Amino acid sequence: MVKRTSHHEADCFIARPLDAIGDWWSLLIVRDAFDGLRRFGEFQKSLGVAKNILSARLRNLVAHGILETVPAPDGSAHHEYVLTQKGRGLFYVLVALRQWGETYFSGPGEPYTFMVDTESGRPIRRLEVHAEDGRLLVPGDTRLADFRNRENS
Amino acid sequence: MVKRTSHHEADCFIARPLDAIGDWWSLLIVRDAFDGLRRFGEFQKSLGVAKNILSARLRNLVAHGILETVPAPDGSAHHEYVLTQKGRGLFYVLVALRQWGETYFSGPGEPYTFMVDTESGRPIRRLEVHAEDGRLLVPGDTRLADFRNRENS
């Protein structure tokens, strides 16, 4: 039985999130959800994804608590998909991915979109990683520490 | 001809990065590369991935300029895979993903690893999104603005 590999049980806080999200379509669904899309048909039109795939991905996102279904506000029999708090937590992942994309994937003369602060309409700052005391950290300034057996010392 | 969907040409700075990365395995390879792994065998042992898959993913990451091959420093005939500057730019994506994972995927009593500042050994701060003027922004405070036809007004 050759099953697709799952990182569900991986003892890694990168692998498990990736496993929960599922695949690239799912992250694009989350992106669209941040843009205010809520209905099956809206996602389908925006993404151009096959309906069976969209259906499976929405189900997975709901199962992992990233989206939840709510009754349609217009009283129709259908429901809508909205981000949970956990799902909104993916905001930083999307911002990071987008800033990386802006930096390395914008061809000259191409359409260009910025993420801007709604209030001022000005582009947001680049993400930065800071130490507890505020120092700016760059890749290589961090490591992983295991707090598994931390005593209350 | 039913081909796998590519977001290569998508006019979206989230879709294109996702397309370049390839799949979840690739991001775990990048994670390992940040942890200092460089050799085919090291990645294979760390990830437990099939060699053919690893081979294809490394090739893809190199093709997209995220990794590059360099001659092995011990003078052996083999080469090593190291992050390019573009690859190191994924640091923020990994930090975002990890913080999300720490928040929502840590079971009680489970092994727990923090990302810490190497210098102090203390956990790093959470990522924050800031407006140009420094205001802290939360999900919903941003939108996308199209600078395609920006006149020099």
Next chain:
DNA sequence: CAAAAATGGTTTCAAATTGAAACCTCTTGC
């Protein structure tokens, strides 16, 4: 030095996933 083992892959092939299209089941609108 010869044999064995490790490194870094490629090839093969069955099983799983993907995606396009057809189909189904309500609700609405007219």
Next chain:
DNA sequence: GCAAGAGGTTTCAATTTGAAACCATTTTTG
């Protein structure tokens, strides 16, 4: 009443995945 739309599910061929076998070079060991 009846056609259209929303929101899916089913079907099925093509593609991708992953385990294992294989192969060509080094490197180590006896």
